[in-house]
Amino acid sequence: MFLNIFDSHTHSDTSWDARHSITFLCETAVKKGILGFAITDHVEINEFYSRNIEKRIRQGHFEMLKARAAFGQSLILSYGIELGQMTYDMDLTRKVLSMVDRDFVLASLHCIRGSEDFYYMNFEGTDPYALLAEYYEELIAIAKLGLFDSMAHISYPVRYMNGNYDLGVDLTRMDDHIETLLRILAQNGKALELNTCGMREKIGEPSPTLRYLKRFRELGGEFLTIGSDAHSADVIGAGIQEGMALAKEAGFDYFTFYKKRQPRLLQIY
Ligand SMILES: [Zn+2]
Ligand SMILES: [Zn+2]
Structure with missing residues (x-):
């Protein structure tokens, strides 16, 4: 049993795929004895207009202020954001980042250019390693931008390639790519999630696994955020x-959350 439980990746019903209000998440977190959590509702840059995300951001921000009171x-x-595919439209990314003050920016990549989210793919007729190479090249480009605090679930496609299919x-065949990615994060003082x-879920492992947490630490990575990726209140704080x-085990004595874009x-223990 550890103290200091902080969940740095959760979704409220501001995200189209999540179930509960920020208020209900807060109520549940208090009941579970959690120290705190970050709201990281989805902003998918490539779906910004089709998902009416500007309105969602305004409403979510208002809900957060009420919950905080x-x-x-x-x-x-x-108060954070899970900002997906930021390299796909940099002007829009900058606009989203300046819309409201946030505590935490979690960068993620759910799809490669011109494809649907890995969540929806059936991988028929694809070479998974070619997809992964494209995936990591894009993640490396995002890492180089440095507009975020922590990089989310860096083995996201594997959750579906091995978990569902x-x-x-x-x-490990992608280790050269992953090494480059982890090195950029570590050198730039960014957190790994x-x-x-x-x-x-079916895959039964975190993203990334211990192997890469250790490597990040060896490369001088200081900041690690831990998140459940809860899309409903029952799993807030899970894992x-x-x-x-x-x-x-990977060599961290501390883990990190963010307030006003600063690591805490x-x-x-
Ligand atoms: Zn995600
Ligand atoms: Zn998420």
């Missing part, structure tokens, strides 16, 4: 304690 004494609420992908979602144990360290 009600729960600010009981838990730490970090048993393609038997050996991620340990996403625990896969631990409660965070297991994540803290993994972080410890929490001891793992």
Whole structure:
């Protein structure tokens, strides 16, 4: 049992694929004895207009302010964003980043250019390693931009390639790409995310696995955020304690959350 449980990746019903209001997430977090969490609702740059995201951001921000007024004494609420595919439209990305003040920017990549989200793919007739090469080249481009605080679930495609489709992908074949990515993050003082979602799904492992957490640490990575990727209140905080144990094993004595875009360290104990 660890203290200091902080979940840096959660979705409220501001995200089209999530179920509960920020207020209900706060109520649940307090009941679970969680120290705090970050709201990281989706902003997918390539779906910004089709998902009416500008309106969602305004509403979500307002909901967060109400929740902060009600729960600010009981838990730490970090107001963040999961910003997907930021390289696909840089002008829009800059506009989104300047719309409201945020505590935390979590960068993610859910699809490669011209393709649908890996979540929807069936991988028929594809070479998974070619897809992964494209995926990591884009993640490296995002890492170089440095407009974010932490990089989310860096083995996202594998969750579906191996989890849903048993393609038997050996991620170590991408180690050169991943090494480059981790080195850029470490050198630029960016955080890596340990996403625990896969631990409660068919694939049964976090993203990334211990191998890459260790490598990030060896390369001088200081900041690690841990997130459940909860899309409903019942799983807020899920896997965070297991994540803290993994972080410890990888050589981290602290993990990180963000307030006003600054890293705050929490001891793992
Ligand atoms: Zn994501
Ligand atoms: Zn997410």
